[in-house]
Amino acid sequence: MSADTLPANAPFPDMALGELPDDAFLRANALPPRGASLSLRAYWDALPWDIREACAWTPDTLAAGLRAFRAAHQRPIEETRLESLEIQGGRDKTGQPETQSLVLRPGDVVAVVGPTGSGKSRLLADIECLAQGDTPSGRRILVNGQAPDRRMRFTAEGRLVAQITQNMNFVMDLKVLDFLSLHAESRRLPDPEAAATRVLDAAVGMAGEPFTGATPLTQLSGGQSRALMIADAALLSPKPVVLIDEIENAGVDRAQALRLFIDKGKIVLLSTHDPLLALSGGRRLVIRQGAIAAVVETTPEEQDCARWLGLYEGRVSALRDALRQGRPLAGVWRDLAKAEVA
Numbered sequence: 001m002s003a004d005t006l007p008a009n010a011p012f013p014d015m016a017l018g019e020l021p022d023d024a025f026l027r028a029n030a031l032p033p034r035g036a037s038l039s040l041r042a043y044w045d046a047l048p049w050d051i052r053e054a055c056a057w058t059p060d061t062l063a064a065g066l067r068a069f070r071a072a073h074q075r076p077i078e079e080t081r082l083e084s085l086e087i088q089g090g091r092d093k094t095g096q097p098e099t100q101s102l103v104l105r106p107g108d109v110v111a112v113v114g115p116t117g118s119g120k121s122r123l124l125a126d127i128e129c130l131a132q133g134d135t136p137s138g139r140r141i142l143v144n145g146q147a148p149d150r151r152m153r154f155t156a157e158g159r160l161v162a163q164i165t166q167n168m169n170f171v172m173d174l175k176v177l178d179f180l181s182l183h184a185e186s187r188r189l190p191d192p193e194a195a196a197t198r199v200l201d202a203a204v205g206m207a208g209e210p211f212t213g214a215t216p217l218t219q220l221s222g223g224q225s226r227a228l229m230i231a232d233a234a235l236l237s238p239k240p241v242v243l244i245d246e247i248e249n250a251g252v253d254r255a256q257a258l259r260l261f262i263d264k265g266k267i268v269l270l271s272t273h274d275p276l277l278a279l280s281g282g283r284r285l286v287i288r289q290g291a292i293a294a295v296v297e298t299t300p301e302e303q304d305c306a307r308w309l310g311l312y313e314g315r316v317s318a319l320r321d322a323l324r325q326g327r328p329l330a331g332v333w334r335d336l337a338k339a340e341v342a
């Protein structure tokens with residue numbers, strides 16, 4: 001069987017119970033199973049040479065064969081088209097009703113602000129699990145005006161929400177590009193290699209310290225890991241809602257990260273203590289005592305303030321880069337002062 005000879009509507013070839021679809025294809029071609037954790041390239045490289053010689057495949061034809069097989073045999077991923085996400089008020093920590101409710105739409109970026117312990121993470125967690133009055137806040141989250149079904153709440157593929165937090169690290173022993181290719185393949189994109197490279201470029205552009213596709217995931221720093229997860233969530237993940245829990249100290253270019261999500265039309269909620277990030281959103285939710293106490297629109301004057309903060313931050317980061325690279329700061333400082341006068 002090859003990509004060309006595979007019948008478009010052939011039944012699944014006696015797939016064993018629990019067998020991965022790719023492995024059924026490989027078995028039908030007398031190749032060993034690949035399992036869930038290897039990219040196709042790494043699988044091919046790990047095959048004994050005599051098997052590679054004996055089979056009629058090359059890495060490219062095998063990839064094409066697998067793509068054709070999946071297209072013919074797998075159910076398309078059913079993605080929910082998100083038109084609105086509604087947060088219906090519950091109660092605060094003292095049991096008083098939460099009077100604010102709001103509706104978010106694709107492309108909305110909303111900051112979540114409030115003192116430590118006020119309930120910012122609780123709000124994000126309510127959205128993450130699409131709460132239905134069954135969390136401490138009693139909030140309800142509606143999808144397209146309706147209560148979500150069980151699939152959206154409790155199955156990995158049905159979930160609408162991707163979450164990025166401070167403490168994310170990889171435990172997989174794969175190279176960065178292999179991991180991204182694996183994810184792109186699982187999304188059944190027409191050109192998974194090109195998609196993986198796009199994510200890699202975006203991640204490297206955001207991370208403070210450079211890395212390559214050959215860097216093992218386990219060797220990425222905290223900032224590099226988060227840059228990779230942000231680029232992956234923006235460019236590869238089908239999830240239309242992204243929750244970001246305090247990325248201020250994450251060592252990533254935060255403005256660039258937000259732009260990626262906005263360009264993709266995602267709904268973004270970010271919990272933050274950082275004024276620049278908070279002002280990047282169109283609105284901010286002020287959390288007090290476990291409830292949304294106010295919804296504040298970003299004013300034109302605050303947008304001016306954000307531009308000024310952006311300039312200031314650019315200068316601080318130029319000084320930080322020089323510091324990291326062991327360069328004297330005086331020259332950088334003089335250049336910055338000259339640029340200001342100009």
Ligand SMILES: Nc1ncnc2c1ncn2[C@@H]1O[C@H](COP(=O)(O)OP(=O)(O)OP(=O)(O)O)[C@@H](O)[C@H]1O
Pocket residue numbers: 091092093114115116117118119120121122123136137138289290291
């Ligand atoms: N409406 C609520 N009803 C009951 N408990 C709540 C409510 N909102 C938050 N809490 C609880 O209050 C505690 C602090 O909330 P949370 O961790 O969300 O605060 P935070 O604003 O994210 O804090 P930090 O800025 O320190 O991360 C948690 O135990 C949370 O479950």
